[in-house]
Amino acid sequence: MAPIQELIRGDWPARVLAAAQVMIATVAVVGIAAVVTLNPYILLGFGAAQGLIVIGIVLFVIVAMLSQRAMVLEEFSAGQIVFRQGDPGHHVYVIRSGTVELIAEKADGGGEIIDRLGPGDHFGDIALLRRNLPRQFTVKAATQAHIFRISPSGFVQLYASLPEFREYLRQREEPHLRRLAAVRKGPTQPLGPKPPK
Amino acid sequence: MFTEVWHQMRGVHGVFLEWGTALEWNIVFTFVLCLLILCCIGASLIVYRGRQTEGNALWLHLLGLCIFPLFLLPFGNFTIFEYSKQERFCASCHASMDPYVRDLTAPDGKSLAATHYQDRFAPGEECYTCHANYGVHGTFSAKLLGLKDAWRELTGTYTVPIKMSLPFPNALCLKCHNGARKFMKEDSHTDPGGVVARDLLTDKTLCTDCHVPGHLIPGRPKAAMKAS
Numbered sequence: 001m002a003p004i005q006e007l008i009r010g011d012w013p014a015r016v017l018a019a020a021q022v023m024i025a026t027v028a029v030v031g032i033a034a035v036v037t038l039n040p041y042i043l044l045g046f047g048a049a050q051g052l053i054v055i056g057i058v059l060f061v062i063v064a065m066l067s068q069r070a071m072v073l074e075e076f077s078a079g080q081i082v083f084r085q086g087d088p089g090h091h092v093y094v095i096r097s098g099t100v101e102l103i104a105e106k107a108d109g110g111g112e113i114i115d116r117l118g119p120g121d122h123f124g125d126i127a128l129l130r131r132n133l134p135r136q137f138t139v140k141a142a143t144q145a146h147i148f149r150i151s152p153s154g155f156v157q158l159y160a161s162l163p164e165f166r167e168y169l170r171q172r173e174e175p176h177l178r179r180l181a182a183v184r185k186g187p188t189q190p191l192g193p194k195p196p197k
Numbered sequence: 198m199f200t201e202v203w204h205q206m207r208g209v210h211g212v213f214l215e216w217g218t219a220l221e222w223n224i225v226f227t228f229v230l231c232l233l234i235l236c237c238i239g240a241s242l243i244v245y246r247g248r249q250t251e252g253n254a255l256w257l258h259l260l261g262l263c264i265f266p267l268f269l270l271p272f273g274n275f276t277i278f279e280y281s282k283q284e285r286f287c288a289s290c291h292a293s294m295d296p297y298v299r300d301l302t303a304p305d306g307k308s309l310a311a312t313h314y315q316d317r318f319a320p321g322e323e324c325y326t327c328h329a330n331y332g333v334h335g336t337f338s339a340k341l342l343g344l345k346d347a348w349r350e351l352t353g354t355y356t357v358p359i360k361m362s363l364p365f366p367n368a369l370c371l372k373c374h375n376g377a378r379k380f381m382k383e384d385s386h387t388d389p390g391g392v393v394a395r396d397l398l399t400d401k402t403l404c405t406d407c408h409v410p411g412h413l414i415p416g417r418p419k420a421a422m423k424a425s
Contacts, residue, residue: 013250020262025238027266028231030271035224035231038280040289042348047277053266062260066249088246 014089015065020059053087055096070154076100076141083124085138090152092124098145102176102185103138114179116142126176129159131153135182220279227276230269237261290350293359297324300412308413309405318373327411329369336343358414365411367397370404 027049033039033045073096074083083089085105099118103111114137117123127133141147158165238261245254259398280286288298298317301310301323319326330339342362349355374380374397385407388394396402405411 015264017249017258018238021238021241024234024262024266027235027269028238031227031231031269032235035228037274038286038289040281040347041351043277043280043286047271050270050273053270057266060258063250064258067255090259116340180336 010121011012015064016059017063020063023056023059027056040143063173067151071153072149073145074149076145077145078141080141082139082141082147083135087126087134087135089124090128091150092122092128092137092150093154094122094148095119096146096148098147099142100145100147101140101142103140104136104180105138106183111138113182114183115176122172125155126173128155129169129173139174149178220276220283223272223276223279227269228271230265230272234265234269234304235259237265247410282322284321284323284325287324290347293346293350293355293357296414300414306413307412308409311413312409327369329372330366364400365405367400367404371397 027046028047030042030049034042066106076098082093082100095117097119099116100123101113102115102117102123104114105111123139124135126136159169215350223337237257241249241254241257241261249258284298284301286296300308301304303311306312306314309336310323313327314323325331331343346355371393371406380386381391381393386394386397394402397404
């Protein structure tokens with residue numbers, strides 16, 4: 001049960017999409033090989049691979065429909081990881097109940113808690129607002145927690161239309177970045193990906 | 198080298214065919230669609246790295262993971278089905294099918310296949326036109342038989358001479374000859390009243406009981422052919 005929960009939590013539409021991409025790309029590669037070589041076995045394989053196209057399209061449609069959902073409520077038990085430092089991902093999280101810890105992971109493998117957040121607080125906005133940054137810290141549920149996962153597009157709409165909201169986020173983000181820099185004893189900008197262990 | 202490939206694409210054994218058959222267009226479409234799909238997927242991986250399920254990335258996916266693949270399904274299948282009718286498809290299994298291709302195309306061949314080939318009765322699709330019940334086109338069991346043959350070719354476990362698992366049905370000859378003037382005027386083909394003989398319609402007597410065998414493979418006893 002646990003691995004299934006692990007799989008459907010977090011950014012699973014991205015994983016389903018990746019599966020669809022792998023399937024359809026495989027068929028395309030086999031298809032090119034088939035029509036270029038006209039080898040009977042590759043043609044046969046191409047014929048069989050048509051099934052993958054159908055599966056891939058269905059997976060894409062599922063992802064496309066679910067991506068329209070702006071907000072999903074997820075449940076984490078104490079000790080579970082919401083995301084890890086260095087992961088890609090652009091969702092923003094708002095805590096409904098429970099407490100989470102923001103952990104800066106260090107090169108030596110240890111981690112330092114840079115903040116604790118509770119109901120009403122949010123996290124995950126740095127990766128979204130500073131384009132193409134990976135996750136800057138690991139977030140772990142300290143107690144059982146219910147957390148809203150908000151899609152980037154929904155979040156960006158708010159961000160673009162409400163200047164007060166923008167200012168508020170900037171104020172919230174700054175102390176985290178400062179603490180991170182202190183922990184890693186590096187410059188504040190730019191923040192690199194997770195250091196190799 | 199290039200011209201050789203080009204001629205292989207265009208003509209079959211000197212029978213020069215204009216480029217532009219449905220099959221050739223389909224091969225090109227299949228190729229282009231596969232390429233477009235790979236481009237879309239590649240572009241989305243580069244441009245939308247880390248936010249593949251968001252906003253505009255979905256439009257790119259709509260093309261690469263939905264619309265192009267939906268087109269690839271019919272074009273790809275048509276290519277497979279049409280190409281497997283081609284003589285050069287049968288010929289691509291050199292070891293097992295080559296003697297039959299040579300028999301078919303021998304300029305002075307006496308077998309049914311060779312005389313039909315000389316009549317240019319189905320340029321490019323000779324094997325399939327007689328063996329229409331074989332391989333991917335036939336019934337489910339014919340498809341299974343085709344798969345089994347492909348497996349045997351791959352593993353080299355087929356036996357020479359090749360034996361037909363079922364006798365060649367007259368219906369495959371009659372689909373062309375039934376009703377044709379030259380066929381109907383021959384008394385041994387008809388029952389009194391000028392209709393096609395019941396024995397022929399029911400496969401009680403085979404066309405090859407009187408006519409030359411379908412193939413005359415050198416070094417192969419006539420008895421083996423009769424037994425098939």
